[in-house]
């Protein structure tokens with residue numbers, strides 16, 4: 001750990017909490033990064049209710065960071081660890097594994113976290129087809145356009161869509177048979193299991209094979225030095241999510257949902273899973289929000305509108321933005337050039353999202 005980071009944690013360790021202990025001793029500080037004198041980190045409150053009362057503490061943490069010699073700017077985000085009382089999804093494989101409470105996963109001895117990667121963001125959803133892959137590819141491109149070194153890992157092993165969305169179909173090389181060379185597209189370093197498999201064959205794998213594939217894509221791919229690795233997760237709450245959260249220690253998760261009730265119900269399951277796995281949820285994104293008719297200008301709320309923002313408010317989680325349902329977004333994805341690569345209004349919306357993540361120290 002760098003001296004500056006140690007000094008920062010020492011300062012934060014002086015901030016006492018009303019119920020006893022400090023921000024550090026109660027393991028509420030996440031995703032600390034210090035670069036060029038700018039400190040960024042997340043305070044993860046144990047519940048949405050507590051998060052709402054913790055704004056003064058967040059401000060105090062920012063001041064504490066600024067009191068460290070060598071830190072000239074500080075940006076601190078408050079998020080809630082525990083989503084509202086959510087019913088646990090039934091796990092067909094039995095009870096969830098027992099996880100040590102109070103400790104953020106580091107990947108441990110079995111870590112598969114690539115060493116040159118500063119931040120790992122898991123883009124997740126409870127339900128399929130809500131736009132995780134679209135958001136992942138566009139966000140990756142938007143971050144790269146803002147000068148970040150970005151990786152994109154398509155971990156949606158059953159339905160990899162990044163080769164199509166990023167416009168790559170070359171099989172990655174592995175000259176020594178061990179390390180896999182990732183591909184480059186739109187300024188992003190990318191890898192997808194889809195590039196290694198026959199696109200017309202269904203993947204029929206059991207849990208251990210899925211975990212092996214994820215492990216390979218994390219630790220055997222030459223990711224190099226990256227500011228952020230975006231992981232496009234499969235839908236739901238299964239083995240890949242479990243392995244990623246336990247062994248790659250993601251900086252946090254971004255949960256995508258449509259405003260529709262049924263998608264929101266599933267999004268709550270995903271939030272509950274990240275809560276159990278102690279992965280901070282950094283925010284919720286509403287996709288396929290309003291539809292603006294390009295011909296007559298009429299606005300239609302095909303899947304409803306505002307549901308994700310309301311849910312984020314209810315859970316005390318940041319709402320990161322609403323992306324409209326938009327024909328050009330779909331066409332651009334099918335065409336292999338994410339819409340964020342252009343400069344229209346949707347590209348601007350992704351640029352804002354990227355900017356927010358950069359400013360928040362998450363990417």
Ligand SMILES: Nc1ncnc2c1ncn2[C@@H]1O[C@H](COP(=O)(O)OP(=O)(O)OP(=O)(O)O)[C@@H](O)[C@H]1O
Pocket residue numbers: 125127128129130131132133134135156159161234235287288289323324325326327329330331333334
């Ligand atoms: N905002 C949007 N406007 C229009 N079409 C969209 C939008 N977001 C996603 N789509 C389209 O919806 C379909 C599903 O999106 P996508 O593959 O990104 O979802 P997903 O959650 O990753 O799905 P899966 O769970 O199957 O991996 C794609 O055809 C995509 O182009």
